[in-house]
Amino acid sequence: MNKIDKQFEQLIKEISIDSPSKGFTLKVMDRIQAEAAVQKHTLLEDYQPVISKRTWIILIAAFVFMVVYVIMSSPESSTVKEPGLWSTVTGSLQKIDTKPVSNLWQTVTGMFSSIPTMAYLILTASLVLWTLDLFLTRFRHSAAKVQIS
Amino acid sequence: MNKTDDLYYIEAVRKGNVAAFSALVDRYQNLVYSLALKLLKKTEEAEEMAQDTFVKAYQKLDTYEGKSKFSTWLYSITYNACISELRKRRIQFSSLEDQRISDQDEMRMHDYFSETKKEDQEKYLSIALGKLPEDDQVLVTLYYYENQSMDEISVITGLTVSNIKVKIHRARKRMYSLLHEMLHEEIYTLL
Structure with a gap:
């Protein structure tokens, strides 16, 4: 800067600079807090579940298959006199030696029967609370999104 | 890093302390508003533009690399936003003739x-x-x-x-x- 520029700078600095209305910072920060909330919400939306949809489908299919199998192999359902295709299949399945499996089942049920009823109640209550929490969290986030938009 | 440095507050905001941004708003609001007012002429429009500038700066804060001063970066957001607003209105600036003053x-x-x-x-x-x-x-x-x-x-x-x-x-x-x-x-x- 030369001398003329420095002199002119002194003059210009005499002018008081314009300022916005009172509460400007508050207004800006309100908008920024809303912006930050949206950004946080977007992060939650990016959440990937630990168990994928595919795994869930396989698990449910396996469970349904087990239930069907248990129903079909119960003594009431085997009253058909003439062996059909289904009974042939189930008959061959019955021939499988299931003793070790039933022994294991008895051991496991024996273990569970020793657990007091109160423990089951606590577990059920915890699961209900966890589900409720999940539901409320989702509800709160969708409400926040509506308010911001 | 000095507590009065812009970078101190920028880092705080980046770490999740949103409230730290208010220090930057306090520091630069007058100049940002003043530049917007000089270009847009109307106080309401200038105030709206100044608010938009700070919100935009917050959104883009991760892209600020610190190569230039924070104020330079902030004023460039203000200037460009005002210029694009004036372009929408098809307003052009006149240029000054050379003055015959020694x-x-x-x-x-x-x-x-x-x-x-x-x-x-x-x-x-x-x-x-x-x-x-x-x-x-x-x-x-x-x-x-x-x-x-x-x-x-x-x-x-x-x-x-x-x-x-x-x-x-x-x-x-x-x-x-x-x-x-x-x-x-x-x-x-x-x-």
Whole structure:
């Protein structure tokens, strides 16, 4: 800067600079807090579940298959006199030696029967609370999104 | 890092302390608003634009690399937003002609003007600055008031350094010329 520029700078600095209305910072920060909330919400939306949809489908299919199998192999359902295709299949399945499996089942049920009823109640209550929490969290986030938009 | 440094607050915001951004708003609101007002002319529009600038700066804070001053980065957001708003309205800036005032005349004018009352000085300077084309007002404010270098102003406005030099030179001479006219008029009315 030369001398003329420095002199002119002194003059210009005499002018008081314009300022916005009172509460400007508050207004800006309100908008920024809303912006930050949206950004946080977007992060939650990016959440990937630990168990994928595919795994869930396989698990449910396996469970349904087990239930069907248990129903079909119960003594009431085997009253058909003439062996059909289904009974042939189930008959061959019955021939499988299931003793070790039933022994294991008895051991496991024996273990569970020793657990007091109160423990089951606590577990059920915890699961209900966890589900409720999940539901409320989702509800709160969708409400926040509506308010911001 | 000093607590008064811009980078201190920028880092705090990046780490999730959103409230730390208010320190930057407090520090730069006047200049951001003033630049917007010089370009847009209306106070409501300038205030809206200043708010938008800070929100945009917050959103883009991760892209600020610290290569330039935070103020330079912030003013470039303000300037570009105002220019695109003016382009929408198809408003163009006029350019100043070369003033036939010598450097000696400028110095004499400065000495003469310095002897006038402080409140009159501010009044005449504000009027003279307001009579410059809008973009020249911004250049004068950034260079003389905010002490931004020619290179920094080039980053803010996208103009070349040589163009900025010429524009600032012409704006300064035009302001001295306007001050000269105003003081002459006053003397004339007193007589």
